[in-house]
Amino acid sequence: MTPPGRQPVRRRTAALRRRAVLATVPLTVAALLGAAGPTAAGPTEAGAAGPGTIGAAGAGDPYFPLSGNGGYHVRHYGLALRYDTATRRLDGTAVLTARATQRLSRFDLDLTGLHVTRVAVGHDTARFRRDGQELVVTPARTLRRGQEFQVTVAYHGTPGPVSDPDGSADGWIPTDDGAFVAGEPQGAMTWFPANSHPSDKSSYDITITVPQGRTAVSNGTLVGQRTVHGRTTFHWRETRPMAAYLATATVGKFTVQRYTTPDGIRVYNAVDPREAAAAAPVLKKLPSVLRWESTLFGPYPFRSAGAIVDHAHDVGYALETQTRPLYDRAPDLATLVHENAHQWFGDSVSLTTWKDIWLNEGFATYAEWLYSEQHGGESAQQTFDALYATPAGDDLWAYPAGNPGSGANIFGTPVYARGAMTLHALRRAVGDRTFFRILRAWAGEHRYGHGTTAAFERLAERASGKDLTGLFHTWLETAGKPGHA
Ligand code: TRP
Ligand code: ZN
DSSP states (O other), X not given: OOOTTSOOOOSOGGGTTTOOOOOOOOOOHHHHHHHHOOTTSSOOOOBTTBTTOBOOSSXXXXXXXXXXXXXXXXXEEEEEXXXXXXXXXXXXXXXXXXXXXXOXXXXXXXXXXXXXXEEEETTEEOEEEEETTEEEEEXXXXXXXXXXXXXXXXXXXXXXXXXXXXXXXXXXXXETTEEEEEOTTTGGGXXXXXXXXXXXXXXXXXXXXXXXXXXXXXXXXXXXXXXETTEEEEEEEEEEEEEGGGOOOEEEOOEEEEEEOTTOOEEEEEEOGGGHHHHHXXXXXXXXXXXXXXXXXXXXXXXXXXXXXXXXXTTOOOBOOXXXXXXXXXXXXXXXXXXXXXXXXXXXXXXSSGGGTHHHHHHHHHHHHHHHHHTTSOOHHHHHHHHHTSOTTSGXXXXXXXXXXXXXXXXXXXXXXXXXXXXXXXXXXXXXXXXXXXXXXXXXXXXTSXXXXXXXXXXXXXXXXXXXXXXXXXXXXXXXXXXXX
16 A cells, blocks of 8 residues: 555554554755754845845745745735646646735745746736746835735646655646645645745635546635636635645546535535545545534534545545545545544644644544544544554654654654644543643634644643643653653
């Protein structure tokens, strides 16, 4: 199941049963850069327009120093894409509506590969150059701090994935019938110019034109679909704030199923026929899984839901693309529970920095444990105990969940399993009533926004009235196997 050289699939309760050994991946240059600190994060370069007017090349994330950019916030992305599945050529126009957070004589977007033919800011053509993953834009006139502006980028090319520090691929991944498009953590820049860091969230309108007979699936609701001269255009709209890595434009030959749940959530499932038989019994449970998660975590944050089940086994992972998780094969029930739990934890409540990734993966994994517990399977305590029995030298204890150390480790077992163990330790310390109140308060107070580990710790202490410093320090910050469970 797990392709050689790639980490085992990380997000299943079955991880317990077939918990393979984490591959030891050599540190890549990117990871080393990350470890060395945010070299690219400050406005270091003083241009002709004077210091302090140049947007930083990165959002300041030590794990991915060039991800995101400084100096502006993107309110809305309007992406018009056309993908030729035969030649694998992508033609795109991106219109970003943004607001300057400082005086800006120059700013960057993230974009890798592809050929840019024109950049405009407002109605004026802007100068631009490429510098690695940075598309460096110099508007004709310096933007005032607080000014709203539109950037238009016309581009085309043959997109492909980026390679992550852990050796996995993300971004635009061509398949035999289209493309599997999954942007975590860095891949958004392989198919659109973006402020590609979860600290910036935006609404999206995405239109994708593909050859008739193919389906293009993205986030949110399908606003329209039209076939003209052998090509079909799909118009998707996500109005809730979304991080760039959660956007998708997956293309393939899909069977589509649409319905509205009793709770009024609009479901759109797209399934590769080769996965249909295996996917059907699991997808049937989506409404009940969403309802169960809503009772635990609070109201479902979005208006639409669904699944994209592709036939792309080489990818080796699923992604919690907003409103509509993307699976590289028919998911098992635990994976369905996991990716949909991310809609609360990761998508609605987003990371401020990749170091806090356990706030996504630990929570989604713990949702799997809770699902099992409340549906006649192992209790969370049993799952915890089985993991705790793992010997001290095991990869599970290789680093603490709250401090993976580099981008190469953000999808490792300690983040998922020890992250979930942290929540279980919290549950035992504060009791069930308070614990579930904390989960709901976390999802509610940071809805459509951002969280940090420190904010979660404060919430847990406030809700419980307990000093939890020791517990969090042990489970999230201390290397090695905790001495007592
Ligand atoms: N966030 C995904 C999940 O747990 C996993 C994932 C996304 C991933 N992109 C990745 C894992 C890249 C490894 C490499 O559901
Ligand atoms: Zn996950």
